[in-house]
Amino acid sequence: MSAEAISESGARSDFWDGVRLSMPVVVASAPFAVLFGALAVDNGFSVLEAFLMSAMIFGGASQMVGIELFGQHVAPWLVVLSIFAVNFRHVLYSAGIGRRIAHWPVLQQALGYFILTDPQYAIAEARAESGQPVGFVWYLGLGLPVYVFWVAESALGAIFGKMIPDTHALGIDFLLPIYFLGLVMGFRRRPLWLPVVAASAAASIVAYRTVGSPWHVSIGAIAGVLLAVILPPHHSGVGKRS
Amino acid sequence: MSTTFWIILAGAIATYLTRVGGHLVISRFETIHPRVEAGLNAVPAAVLTTLVAPELLHAGPAEWAALIVTAIVSLRGGLMAMFLAGAAVLILARQFVG
Numbered sequence: 001m002s003a004e005a006i007s008e009s010g011a012r013s014d015f016w017d018g019v020r021l022s023m024p025v026v027v028a029s030a031p032f033a034v035l036f037g038a039l040a041v042d043n044g045f046s047v048l049e050a051f052l053m054s055a056m057i058f059g060g061a062s063q064m065v066g067i068e069l070f071g072q073h074v075a076p077w078l079v080v081l082s083i084f085a086v087n088f089r090h091v092l093y094s095a096g097i098g099r100r101i102a103h104w105p106v107l108q109q110a111l112g113y114f115i116l117t118d119p120q121y122a123i124a125e126a127r128a129e130s131g132q133p134v135g136f137v138w139y140l141g142l143g144l145p146v147y148v149f150w151v152a153e154s155a156l157g158a159i160f161g162k163m164i165p166d167t168h169a170l171g172i173d174f175l176l177p178i179y180f181l182g183l184v185m186g187f188r189r190r191p192l193w194l195p196v197v198a199a200s201a202a203a204s205i206v207a208y209r210t211v212g213s214p215w216h217v218s219i220g221a222i223a224g225v226l227l228a229v230i231l232p233p234h235h236s237g238v239g240k241r242s
Numbered sequence: 243m244s245t246t247f248w249i250i251l252a253g254a255i256a257t258y259l260t261r262v263g264g265h266l267v268i269s270r271f272e273t274i275h276p277r278v279e280a281g282l283n284a285v286p287a288a289v290l291t292t293l294v295a296p297e298l299l300h301a302g303p304a305e306w307a308a309l310i311v312t313a314i315v316s317l318r319g320g321l322m323a324m325f326l327a328g329a330a331v332l333i334l335a336r337q338f339v340g
Binding site: 023044045046049053056058061066083084090091094095096109110122125171175176177179180181183184190191193197199201202213217219221222224226227229230231233 | 252282291298309312325333
């Protein structure tokens with residue numbers, strides 16, 4: 001086997017490694033994609049517009065907030081601002097994952113940031129932390145199925161919107177929190193995990209009650225991150241290395 | 243072009259800026275201060291927590307049961323196992339408590 005063939009088969013298995021890890025994300029996000037499509041049409045979007053929104057924004061929570069506000073005939077700039085506010089957390093992901101993918105060619109990085117969703121970040125960060133390289137092919141294997149299914153299912157949801165049965169009995173509205181809790185638990189071995197989670201939980205609940213959604217996401221996140229920054233470095237386990 | 247299209251386009255640009263922006267700002271610094279690194283390490287748990295915690299405000303018995311089972315399974319199983327366990331408990335519990 002030539003060196004080229006070996007590296008090609010290595011890349012292929014990297015890709016399928018990513019695809020395998022993407023499956024829980026595909027399954028978990030499917031109901032939301034369909035639900036998004038159905039709600040989008042219900043709020044005055046065409047099927048094409050629902051499809052375009054999923055293809056261009058690719059951020060479930062922000063799309064839900066966007067169509068909800070659009071349906072309430074809120075001013076367009078405010079809809080865009082809300083999408084920005086819900087997605088603002090990606091600034092933090094971007095800063096985090098940037099350390100891991102800075103060696104990629106620029107175009108690959110540009111594409112990598114386009115598909116940087118919550119699970120994409122969480123899974124890539126977990127891989128980097130376990131000492132494995134975060135390569136473009138693996139990253140694409142992880143993100144591409146999620147993207148393709150998300151966009152296709154959004155369009156399907158828009159077309160067959162009224163065919164979703166009793167969403168409450170199926171638990172569809174609560175699958176996302178369960179999934180996110182799973183991701184939170186996955187980080188439990190990190191230094192400062194418990195104080196950070198406690199601070200973010202408390203701050204997001206208070207902000208949800210006072211300022212309101214979607215700002216509770218950014219406010220809660222900033223509270224947890226600030227706590228980690230403020231606590232002495234020897235607690236956070238990063239001082240030792242430098 | 244319709245207003246909807248412009249909202250989608252502007253929303254897409256705003257979203258992409260958040261996804262690339264953090265890196266563009268951070269990469270201007272050559273060394274990362276330990277406190278900044280500690281902050282970055284806290285990001286995923288901090289953000290994801292805010293997507294769960296406010297749900298507790300209107301969670302009923304079925305939702306609580308699902309979250310508790312998810313947390314317990316997470317101590318042993320992988321992400322898919324805990325998600326399926328939590329979802330199964332939720333769907334089952336809702337048949338009884340609504």
